[in-house]
Amino acid sequence: RFGRADGLAVKLHLARRQPVIHALDGIDLTIPTGEFVGLVGESGSGKSTLGRIAAGLLPPSSGTVEVFGRSPQGDRSVHRDVQLIFQDPQASLNPRMRVAEAIGEAPLVHGIASRSEIDEYVCAQMRRAGLDPAYRQRFPHQFSGGQRQRISIARALALQPRFLVCDESVASLDVSIQAQILNLFMELRRDLDLTYLFISHDLRVVQHIADRVVIMYLGRIVEDAPAARFFAHPNHPYTQGLLAEIPDLKQRRRVYAPVKGEIPSPAAPPPGCHFHPRCPSAFDRCRVERPALREIVPGHRSACHLNDVAAAPARAQTGEIA
Numbered sequence: 001r002f003g004r005a006d007g008l009a010v011k012l013h014l015a016r017r018q019p020v021i022h023a024l025d026g027i028d029l030t031i032p033t034g035e036f037v038g039l040v041g042e043s044g045s046g047k048s049t050l051g052r053i054a055a056g057l058l059p060p061s062s063g064t065v066e067v068f069g070r071s072p073q074g075d076r077s078v079h080r081d082v083q084l085i086f087q088d089p090q091a092s093l094n095p096r097m098r099v100a101e102a103i104g105e106a107p108l109v110h111g112i113a114s115r116s117e118i119d120e121y122v123c124a125q126m127r128r129a130g131l132d133p134a135y136r137q138r139f140p141h142q143f144s145g146g147q148r149q150r151i152s153i154a155r156a157l158a159l160q161p162r163f164l165v166c167d168e169s170v171a172s173l174d175v176s177i178q179a180q181i182l183n184l185f186m187e188l189r190r191d192l193d194l195t196y197l198f199i200s201h202d203l204r205v206v207q208h209i210a211d212r213v214v215i216m217y218l219g220r221i222v223e224d225a226p227a228a229r230f231f232a233h234p235n236h237p238y239t240q241g242l243l244a245e246i247p248d249l250k251q252r253r254r255v256y257a258p259v260k261g262e263i264p265s266p267a268a269p270p271p272g273c274h275f276h277p278r279c280p281s282a283f284d285r286c287r288v289e290r291p292a293l294r295e296i297v298p299g300h301r302s303a304c305h306l307n308d309v310a311a312a313p314a315r316a317q318t319g320e321i322a
């Protein structure tokens with residue numbers, strides 16, 4: 001009855017208005033088991049809130065959430081299947097707790113490993129996360145930032161999750177260390193068959209690892225596409241603006257204009273299309289009517305009135321420079 005029956009790790013449907021969670025406004029998202037989804041948006045886009053709802057940590061004020069076919073609110077067993085990995089391992093690791101205890105505590109409590117097994121179990125998690133188990137009696141401050149993030153990862157893996165929600169998990173690391181941690185996530189995915197919701201403010205971080213990219217703007221999903229399609233044929237003017245800021249994509253034939261201006265306050269988003277004050281292609285309809293998130297080709301969704309060919313001005317007027 002549970003698990004992979006429908007092949008979905010996450011199925012999320014949130015109502016248009018979230019009376020309590022102002023950050024989100026109408027979200028439909030499904031994540032097939034085993035998929036690596038990159039969820040990208042500026043701060044204030046609601047991506048962390050969405051991550052917490054998808055992890056079952058935060059109930060939506062209206063709508064439904066299913067994680068591996070179960071409701072996190074109705075069935076506590078869901079929580080064992082999901083682990084979150086945050087930006088700052090410094091804040092999530094107890095400075096007075098030795099690494100062996102930090103990693104081994106929860107598996108002991110949950111009966112995943114017994115007292116006699118726990119030491120070997122901790123060593124195995126450390127090896128999996130690329131850490132030398134010889135250092136397991138050390139404290140977090142005796143490790144580098146990248147190693148501390150590996151400790152958080154080992155601790156998460158110790159609970160044998162099937163779904164990882166990573167919220168800016170490499171954002172505080174140097175670029176070379178970022179690449180190492182991203183490689184680790186890829187390895188784990190291959191070896192453990194994990195599903196990922198990988199949240200980042202930076203498209204470059206997900207560029208080489210995501211199967212699918214989802215873009216959020218002021219509480220709404222504005223574009224969602226398989227990664228190859230996303231980078232080759234971005235549809236939404238906001239996405240095109242974000243891509244303009246990635247240097248290695250600048251060689252491409254099409255060049256887009258970067259996004260101008262600041263993101264408005266999520267507490268008072270602009271009417272119609274939330275993006276209209278910053279959009280180089282905005283027209284009258286955008287100021288009054290919310291564009292629906294619609295499939296433009298199978299698997300590729302975008303929320304922009306320009307896709308409504310009958311009612312929109314010609315695409316040539318968009319931010320694209322041929």
Ligand code: SF4
Nearest residue numbers: 273276279286304305
């Ligand atoms: Fe721009 Fe209008 Fe499309 Fe919004 S709906 S992204 S304002 S063209």
Ligand code: MG
Nearest residue numbers: 043047048167
């Ligand atoms: Mg955040």
